[in-house]
Amino acid sequence: MVLGVFGLVGAFFISQTQVKAVSLPRKCSVQFEIDGYKDTANADIVIDLYKVADAIEDPVYDTYSYETIGAFQTLKDKLVDLSTITNQDYQAIAQEAAKLVQEQKAGTPAITTSLDARAPIESGLYLALPHSQNMEDYFRTIKTPQGETLVTYANSVLHTYNFQPMLISLPGKDAMNGEISSANPGTWNDDLTITLKVEESSRLGSLEIVKSLNQFDGNGNATFVFSIAAYKDETRQELVYSNVESIVFDGTGTNSVQLLNCIPVGSYVVIEEVYSGASYEIVGASTQDTTIVSAEEIASVSFENTSNNTDHHGSSVTNRFTYNDMGMNKPEQDFGGQ
Structure with a gap:
């Protein structure tokens, strides 16, 4: 009788031609x-x-x-x-x-x-x-x-x-x-x-975009749109994540949006406010950057806007991309603004 064992690391063996050689325990x-x-x-x-x-x-x-x-x-x-x-x-x-x-x-x-x-x-x-x-x-x-x-x-x-x-x-x-x-x-x-x-x-980290609006024109919801591009490092040679997010206001104050567990840890992230509506303007820089340093902490960037005292209105479309190990998927659109 000859028996074989497969799929087991260090499996045992039976041989008709050998006498007993194994001595246990050992x-x-x-x-x-x-x-x-x-x-x-x-x-x-x-x-x-x-x-x-x-x-x-x-x-x-x-x-x-x-x-x-x-x-x-x-x-x-x-x-x-x-x-x-x-x-x-x-x-x-x-x-x-x-x-x-x-x-x-x-x-x-x-x-x-x-x-x-x-x-x-x-x-x-x-x-x-x-x-x-x-x-x-x-x-x-x-x-x-x-x-x-x-x-x-x-x-x-x-x-x-x-x-x-x-x-x-x-x-x-x-x-x-x-x-x-x-x-x-x-x-x-x-x-x-x-x-x-x-x-x-890749371990995945999180990002929070904080938006402050210090003057509201009172003509309906105000929509602000941000593009998020994450790169493997600061050379920006390899894109590892891309998305667009919006924040909507119905008055003055501070709102935020969080992108949770979706950006590879170690990434260099560039966030740009790409749409501020027709009646609002950016206070300070329109682009911020940060690094996702760990999977446990949420990286954060801040933007500020105010009214430009006009009565113009507009609308926005948000394309959402998600990243996985196979790359980025096709966009799903969110519609914001008026």
């Missing part, structure tokens, strides 16, 4: 790394490892099985016949295990290790959950082509990193030709290095 170690994302160094990433099952050595073959422990015993039936479990099955089991952690049913991690550090750990099946250190709740649900998926995440100032929950089995054997197979030669590997799969996206 001391192992694991190290996690990320390739291709420089800003992850600023995300203070740690990995919680929850022990899902003990590794139980087989009395005949060069392999081991799992004996689930604690809250993870609800997964026992899904880890019995390992020869039938696909990569998709392991992903689904990892999702269920992560849900138990999210619901605070799994206790504390067996160990928490930092990125690029080699951590000593005993043999067994573990759930790996990367996140930023000191996060009280590091879970979120995202939409994928397969439906809603539970992920963990880490934040730097500029980026968010999503991680899929992952099952890790120690000890393991190296993949051959990119595949984990029971036919692979070699000895058991007690010290695994795992490259985390990660999705990077």
Whole structure:
């Protein structure tokens, strides 16, 4: 009988040609790394490892099985016949295990290790959950082509990193030709290095435009229109967000509009009052600039207008653009003024 396991990091192996070689329990170690994302160094990433099952050595073959422990015993039936479990099955089991952690049913991690550090750990099946250190709740649900998926995440100032929950089995054997197979030669590997799969996206900040009108002509609502252009940096070479917003007055005073969680953090933003109505004029500069410094703070700019003592009227059209990782969408128009 030859069984193979796929879709599990450090999966075990069975071979008819080898005598029993694995002796359990045994001391192992694991190290996690990320390739291709420089800003992850600023995300203070740690990995919680929850022990899902003990590794139980087989009395005949060069392999081991799992004996689930604690809250993870609800997964026992899904880890019995390992020869039938696909990569998709392991992903689904990892999702269920992560849900138990999210619901605070799994206790504390067996160990928490930092990125690029080699951590000593005993043999067994573990759930790996990367996140930023000191996060009280590091879970979120995202939409994928397969439906809603539970992920963990880490934040730097500029980026968010999503991680899929992952099952890790120690000890393991190296993949051959990119595949984990029971036919692979070699000895058991007690010290695994795992490259985390990660999705990077820009963190989004907010902007408030504050408008003061110190004289009102009394001839109906006054509409003021602002263009917002956000660039990657002050060179203004790469546009990352563009929109138009309006503020309407029915008397003197101060009004504002907020653009929440839509402008990439770190952006250099130029805001221009492009329409003041036919009977109002700008006091001071018509253009302001600012930088979105964080996702937690709202950047703010201010403009002031007054009546020009005429009796002219006009109207405005506001084109709204929103930004996502695929670019800017088509405009939706708002009509303001009289």
